[in-house]
Amino acid sequence: MSPSRFDDRITADPDSAWPVEAGRYRLVASRACPFASRAVVSRRLLGLEDAISLAVVDPIQDDRGWNFGLGPGGRDPVLGYRYLSEAYLAADADYDGGFSVPAMVDVATRRLVTNDFGVMTLDLATQWTALARPGAPDLYPEPLRAEIDELNEVVFRDVNAGVYEAGMATTQEAYSRAYDALFARLDALEERLRTRRYLVGDTITEADIRLFTSLVRFDAVYHGHFRCNRSKLTEMPALWAYARDLFQTPGFGDTVDFDHIKRHYHLVLDEGNPHHIVPGGPDLSGWLTPHGREALGGRPFGDGTPPGPPPGAEAVPPRGRAA
Known part of the structure; x- marks a missing residue:
């Protein structure tokens, strides 16, 4: 992925060029x-x-x-x-x-x-x-930042960006390099998540958010459309249970629109799909099945609480939801 050209920051410093301000x-x-x-x-x-x-x-x-x-x-x-x-x-x-x-x-x-x-x-x-709301979780706890940053770096390289490198490769060598790195990283994450509910610590952090947004797209688009087809997410037990756990956590699955995901990848990123066919699958009902991850312990929001329902105007339309 290319570096961001516009990298100003919005900060809590009231004297900064772009200070935090409600509604701004x-x-x-x-x-x-x-x-x-x-x-x-x-x-x-x-x-x-x-x-x-x-x-x-x-x-x-x-x-x-x-x-x-x-x-x-x-x-x-x-x-x-x-x-x-x-x-x-x-x-x-x-x-x-x-x-x-x-x-x-x-x-x-x-x-x-x-x-x-x-x-x-x-x-x-x-x-x-x-x-932030009362009860908001600490998604980037200071004692864990070094571990979160280290994990985010390799997940970005091999998974978040890796699926694109595989899907948009123009040579066999480039595709194979991205494909191998992707599944080596997914295998390592599968092993990591067998015995721990979340990636870093015992609560949801920035690391989980960054991995989740790639996992939730994996079977719907990356597996077939991007040729990342050694294994489906549903064939990696720990990762699949972990992804379902997050999906069923308020704030994750209620932001996911599978209709938008599938139409964008198959109709816009459409090399190899000249007739602009949007596939009917996969079956999304599995996202709502029990995951059993509670047995590993962990506290999703730490000392905080879950968010309430999304504002009505921001709710995902029925056609985009898992059902």
């Missing part, structure tokens, strides 16, 4: 994108819905990139834009790169502040605490 920023995200979905999950777990508004883009991009076609009249009702690219160009009129999500946009100026997905969720967990 709008998170633009795609429910199809695993990197944007990290920010959506973090925002839900921390209860920042009232502090940071959410714009969900259409999963189908055109030649101008992500668009607000789901909004009234095809525009975002807060920013007034038809395309996310407009916020990028408001920040830099000469910018000629990609227009990625997640993107944090300053509502007053309608300009992009940051698209740095690697830092954005860490800042949500550490800089926005004054505006």
Whole structure:
């Protein structure tokens, strides 16, 4: 994945260029994108819905990139834009790169502040605490940060980015290298999760969010469409149970839209799919089956509490849910 071009940070320092402020920023995200979905999950777990508004883009991009076609009249009702690219160009009129999500946009100026997905969720967990809900979990606990960072680095390289390297490879050598690294890492994670409920410590952390958003897409798109087909997620017992555990935890599965995921990957990232066929499977009902991970102990939210239901306007439509 390419580095983020816009990497300003929104911080708790009131004198910073972009200080934390309720209602000032709008998170633009795609429910199809695993990197944007990290920010959506973090925002839900921390209860920042009232502090940071959410714009969900259409999963189908055109030649101008992500668009607000789901909004009234095809525009975002807060920013007034038809395309996310407009916020990028408001920040830099000469910018000629990609227009990625997640993107944090300053509502007053309608300009992009940051698209740095690697830092954005860490800042949500550490800089926005004054505006988080009562009972919000600590997703990046200081004593565990070195271990979380180390694990995040290899999971990003081999899994989060690795599936794309395999799926978009143009040589057998590049594909094989990514494929081998992906499944070596998944095997290591499978072994790690046999005896522990969460990746680091005994509560949900940033590490779990980053792995989950790739796992939840694995059988639906990566296994077939990206040729990551040694094993399905459902064939890796510990990882499959772990993924179901998180999916059934408030703040995770209630942000997942399988309809957006499948349509985006098969209709936009469509090399090898010239007729634009969206497959009917896989069967999603397994996501709601018992996982048995409670036997490993752990406290999902530590000393905190689960988030409440998502705001009505942010609920995933029925066609996108596991049932």
